[in-house]
Amino acid sequence: MDNHPVGLTIRNVSKTYPNGVEALNNISLDIPPGMYGLLGPNGAGKSTLMRTLATLQEPDEGQLFLGDIDMVNQKDAVRQTLGYLPQEFGVYPKATAESLLDYFAVLKGITSRAARKETTEVLLKQTNLWDKRKQKLGGYSGGMRQRFGVAVALLGNPRLLIVDEPTAGLDPAERVRFLNLLSELGEASVVILSTHIVDDVSELCTNMAIINQGQILLEAQPLSAVAALKGHIWRKLTDKQDLHALKQAHPVISAKLLSGRTLAHVYNPEMPGNGFELVEPNLEDVYFSTMAGHIGNQKREIAR
The missing domain is CATH 3.30.70 (Alpha-Beta Plaits)
Incomplete structure (x- = not known):
């Protein structure tokens, strides 16, 4: 497969749940390769969009493309090149990181034992878990569990990596380690970081959008958005x-x-x-000004 970086195109995507909650209302975004922050409060529609991009649910209307892959109608093609770290994910507490990652590698289609051994070693070293590879996952800290989740998500060199609320509940030191890991991943693929923590976006992302009540309020580059508030x-x-x-x-x-x-x-x-x-303004000021309706809200873009 050609590993040339491709972008993600989202056009007029809407989703209303059976209980009448309108989770997404006519969302359109162009997401280039690199780290992209999706920022908004809990209940804003972030997880709905992430689940839709991860092919776990379909939009009611609209189109999604990863490069030339139609994500609604070519779900298997998307899944072959997708890494997804959901907000909540379970692990087998009695399994070791090495054995469980090997198991997931089999599920991902890496059938050669030698290839799996090499892949698991590379990923466990990349996520700084190699020294803990024989330890049972039940004894992992929250940050170690999150890093193991990234190792699983990275199996198969995905072109699209979706990370949903990854730093919630991490202590400051674990959060820094985790963000450093994510920052290394944004070169060859689209990495979408969905979060309600402004600092996660300001420290990592070159492009971002602010979402609330299922609508995109602002699409911007963080540095440009901050500069525009000066x-x-x-x-x-x-x-x-x-x-x-x-x-x-x-x-x-x-x-x-x-x-x-x-x-x-x-x-x-x-x-x-x-x-x-x-x-001097910062991204938190951009976020709160946008949420209050002082900037954005007309779906205009700031200095892209």
Whole structure:
């Protein structure tokens, strides 16, 4: 198979569940090779889109293409070149990483024992699990389990790797190890990172989209989106009891506790008034400004 990197095209994809929940509403995206962040709150439609791309469910309407593969009508062709790490995945706790990865390699069609041995060794070393290959998976930490999931997802050199909420529940050190691993994978294939954690996207992804209530609110390059907010984000330190009045008077996009007081970020192209300080924006400001409707929302793109 030709391993030349190919992009992913999503056109007018919609999905409504039998209970009436509209999970995806006319989604269109062009996703190039590399790391792509899909950012949104829980329940935004991220997992529905991931499951659709992974051929686990069909859209009600719309088209999906991986290169020239029709993902709706050529599911077997997609599965041959797909790696998928779902939000929740089970392992056999009494199996070792080495034996279970070998088993999955058989399922993936790697029939030669020598080829499987070489493949499992490469993947366990790549995911930094080689020294723990004889350890039973039941004794793995959350981060080790996630890295094992990536090793399984990487079997067969997939052109499309889907990673759904991978860092939720990981401690800071495990999260860093996991993100470093993902960053190495985004060169030869499309890697979609679905998350509600803004820092995951800002640290890893060259392109991103923000999704909420089944709609794409913003499609952008993170650095360009942050640059476009320069001069628009102000902060003010206030007492908690004054936050409501501040929200009544100004478009507050986020507020967090700082040393017992509340630090509010406000979106405004001009100086909001006394007590406000201009701040350098970051991707969190892009996210909250988009969710509040100050940027994006008209499906315009920022400096692509």
